[in-house]
Amino acid sequence: MINLVKDTISNSDIDNLIDWLKTYPRLTKGPITLELEKKWSEWIGVKYSVFCNSGSSANLLMLSAFIENSFGNKKYWLSPRRSERKKLKIVVPSVSWATDLAPVMQLGIRPILCDCNFDDLSIDLSHLEDILIGHGTVDALLLVSVLGLVPDMDRVKYLCNKYDVTLLEDTCESMGSIYEGKKLGTFGDMSTFSTFFGHHISTIEGGFVSTNDKELYNLLLSLRSHGWDRDLDKKSQDDLRQAWGVSGFESMYTFYYPGYNLRSTDLNAFIGIGQVDNLNEWGEIRERNFNMYQELIKNDYWKPKSNLKNFISNFAYPIIHPDRNKIVKKLQDNDVEVRPLVCGSMGKQPFYIKQWGNVELPNANKVDYYGLYVPNNPKLTEDEVVTVANLVNDVICKDTQ
Helix, strand or coil: CCCCCCCCHHHHHHHHHHHHHHHCCCCCCCCCHHHHHHHHHHHCCCCEEEEEECHHHHHHHHHHHHHHHHHECCCCCCCCHHHHCCCCCEECCCCCCCCHHHHHHHHHCEEEEECEECCCCCCCCCHHHHHHHHHHCCCEEEEECCHHCCCCCCHHHHHHHCCEEEEEEECCCCCEECCCCEECCCCCCEEEEEECCCCCCCCCCCEEEEEECHHHHHHHHHEEEECCCCCCHHHHHHHHHHHHCCCHHHHHCCCCCCEEEEEEEEHHHHHHHHHHCCCCHHHHHHHHHHHHHHHHHHCCCCCCCCCCCCEECCCCEECCCCCCHHHHHHHCCCCCCEEECCCCCCHHHHHHHHHHHCCCCHHHHHHHHEEEEEEEEEEEECHHHHHHHHHHHHHHHHCCC
């Protein structure tokens, strides 16, 4: 069986975890979480990171902090009224994940779906500019880097600056991908990452929100843990308590924001610390496999575009072809795992249609109808890449003869 993903947690990782558990450490969020957050921030190249219990939770946390920072009274951290939230507009890529779109809707914000482009499957920048012009004021762009492919970040930043739009990044599928020397997830005000099993690294379940902004960092810390101030530095705590007239004793159970419990644990963080050390090596294997697929698969209908200036830490190799069903059957009959290309078009998902109706986005529709992806992971061998590519070619080359 050629698996789509392989667990990155090794036997030695488990042995180290068992030895650590025998020291009877604190297993909930504690000093190991702080150590992982520091190590992750240094690796990705930002000042602050907040570890939480999933990449999906990271998206919810990031969007909640964006709302509070946009409308809340920063001095007193007053939650914006829901009627004010409805004035917010956020552009969400049509080719993304359920928990990019879902928290936008859950938080009472209006989502505007943007079509994808056919170079890297990220947003269609022409369609994005049409949206920014046509809707007057748009507050944020939630940019999703699909399967490790690298968007045109210069153009994205240019449009965000031109139209005064906050850039938020979902980099859950693209950990380690680089645009012209700068890692994805370091371009926006905040960015998210996933450490779920099968992603670039694993903490079993987990995710990060990263930022260079201290105020956003404080919001993220508070929102992650019920809305209290326990995780803030002393000066930030003192300022907040003085503003609200809260004593030190009362502060233990004072909540400044209707937050969540999105914390992970020191157990998950302990695993993550060792995983970060392998990211560079594993990313190189993922790019090697991607480049092999690019060369071997003879798909004249569509291939992702790559740029030698960029580094593609490919999550899985995407294929778009009208004979998708035949390709899927061929792969499954030969014990190769395969999946639809992410969620296809989010505009085709029932939960979106129920609230906002049908939306036709031509490029995303092709992804929805014809898209799939095949395995790429650090344990995938070169021989296995060749096997997968040959099986795909058996279908698409036969149909062109």
